[in-house]
Amino acid sequence: MNTSERKKNRSIPVNTMANEFGIGISIEKISFTDLPIDDAKQSHRDDGHSFFLLENGTVDIEIDFKRYTIHSSSVIYMHPNQVHRILAFENVTVSSWSINNENLNPDYLNLLEDLTPAKPLALTNETFSVISEAVSLCLKFSERKNDKLYHSLCRDSCNALVALVASQYLEQSTSIDKLSRFETITKAFRKLLERDYTNAKRPAEYAQMLNISTPYLNECVKNTTGYSVSHHIQQRVILEAKRLLFHSDKSVKEIATELGYDDYPYFSRLFTKVTGMTALAFRSKNLD
Template identity: 35%
Template sequence: MMLFSGENTFRYGNVNVKVSGNTLLFFHPHTPYSYKPLSKKSRGYFCVFKIEFFQENHRLDLNNLSLFKSLSPPVFKLSKTNYKEVENLFLKMLREVKGDYIFKYELIKDYVSELYFLAMKWVPPENLFQAGDASKRITMIFLELIEQQFPIQHKYHQFALRTPKDYADKLSIHVNYLNRSVKKVTGKTTSQHILERLGGEAKILLKHTDWSVSEIASSLGFDDLPHFNKFFRRQTGSTPTSFRLV
């Protein structure tokens, strides 16, 4: 999340968005983004976190935010009054993260939630994407299909859609078309998205369940433990057992 005052150009995937004045922006990890200040007077704040930060016991479900289901980039122009309110929330997060209060991260989660709901209350995002962008629609459905398989809630669960072809068949399109669309919109391959999400779920299960490593491997669709160990090391740089003990 970013709060900027000034003139800047933001790039969401392949789309450039020029903003001026007081602006609140949200960014999804599946969409490449960057920005370029157009004025030396540009200033602001940002907050970056991983989806695991909100994974448990919180009312904000990052997998189902309507903010990211729109074809519009989540860019919100703010009045002076609204800017002050948003700035105050960023300042609160800064104070908490530097403090030693035992529940400071719970407070920060609530501030993030408040930012999201304030944005949805004030103004709908500007419609800057073309609704007819087939690649973007396919990519959004593909990413949603991945998320629909999570969280893994039972050790005997089987992760079904494991390959790009599985998703292409589900969408009734050719796998090459799916691969091209996802790469064009996100800059990553379909396989990268699938494996990264599997890796994220593996970390959650290792940290927050008492399932054995073998049970976790099986629930994520791995035929044997060595295959899962190799996958996890490639994704994280450590073995599942070592990660669990940290």
Template identity: 35%
Template sequence: MKTIPVHKISDRNESGFEIHYTSDEEMRRAGDKLGIHRDDHYLFFMIETGSAEINVDFCDILLPNQSVYYLLPGQVHHRINGKDAKGWFIAVDTGLIAKEFREIFEDHLLMQQPYQLTDERYRQCHQLLLLLNDTYKSNSGEPFYLQNVYALLNSFLATVAASYSKLCTAEKAASRPKQIAQDFKRLLAENFITEKSPTAYAQMLNISGAYLNESLNKITGMPVSYWITHEVMLEAKRLLYYTQLTVKEIAHQLGYDDHTYFSRLFKNTVNKTPSEFRDSYHK
């Protein structure tokens, strides 16, 4: 594989939305069929009974019963395993998710974690998804069909966003450094291949480099340079593990003209050369 496949929701339907109720066996079959890939859209999971596990960017994420979890566009994932698991799978085009919800979902610089629902919040989500599924699979020729579907979807997304928002303190959520960290994460995801200078991101945010560094340190405990390198190395790991691109090709794809410099940076960051990293995962 020369590139990591990107699955587009527009290739499957025009509504930008899918919902399925599934079991662990169906999860395994779907995982085998889809293989390693990224999506250009959000994925949401709600596990009702049992538990499931999914590998996301080299992290095995355990999804316990009565929990919700989501994947961001671009995250590489595969291997969904279940243990007597049953639950919901919802694919949503990014354009259908309100900006204020996305700010919650995209808030974390590190890997997002499952959220354990309270019994009351679980019942709310369960009822919403039952109604959403019934409406989605009803006669699409009915008046206001999509409006009904999107309204119910928005209610579910609001419920999930409200749950995840509790992971942030009110003080942090309202702070200027918190907003800067969120804006920096968005810019970094969009520009890390072409821009690797902390100063460049400070200029994009119209703040000083010192203030950007201070804000990131306050919110995450790490400086700007750490997060830039982290983003680059994560993509490098993806390409080393999931593709047959040479180290030189990967270096150039990530914006490095000098592949020997890239290899030294990888070694200093990961404590393995690119080739050693690839070999260790393919043993």
């Protein structure tokens, strides 16, 4: 994306994938060997929780400044907050489905929040076959627009697909009932951080929300992750700053305000401290 194209974006572009059918749900299967380069490199967020089942080919994708190479018989989940773009692809067949919060089973929503950020997940042949068959059935459901319960049919079948994929991610993570006290508190802190990072910047604020002392919260988080509570708060803020610097045309001062910093010079110093470069240098470097 060249500079002039990027300057058109006052904010991060949002792909209305989940509303393709006008009901907050979409599902499709596409095959391609080539796409216009601008389409392929257009960074964006999705308006729903999006899932991509790579059935054939290879895709290089960038998600929040991290690059992944995904091979066939893999699946990946992307949260609506995450910014992503395709970098390269070869002889691809992919099934994708997206569902917004309103249609998503609340229990699944909680699971997905815990999974974020999720990496691409390679599937066994058996699991891939089951999910692929389920996608084919859901695609048939999506074509039955005259059915009286069309919306319910799409919603329930899409939730079933979400459950199939989420269960695969859960198999590779620590069971909730096996989490230590430290891990449980760290998990709760991360959920609060995702919700409140623009408003709450001090470890004491999160400790108060969790009804524990600040030293104990720090002990739990550092024991579990190797980093302090302050480190996680700063990293989350700076990730959002990077997203906005690269994918939008907002000024550094506007970004600081959006992220909850009225003291613009402080935000600038924080960005430099965490990334090793100024915000403007980061923006210029990533436009080259």
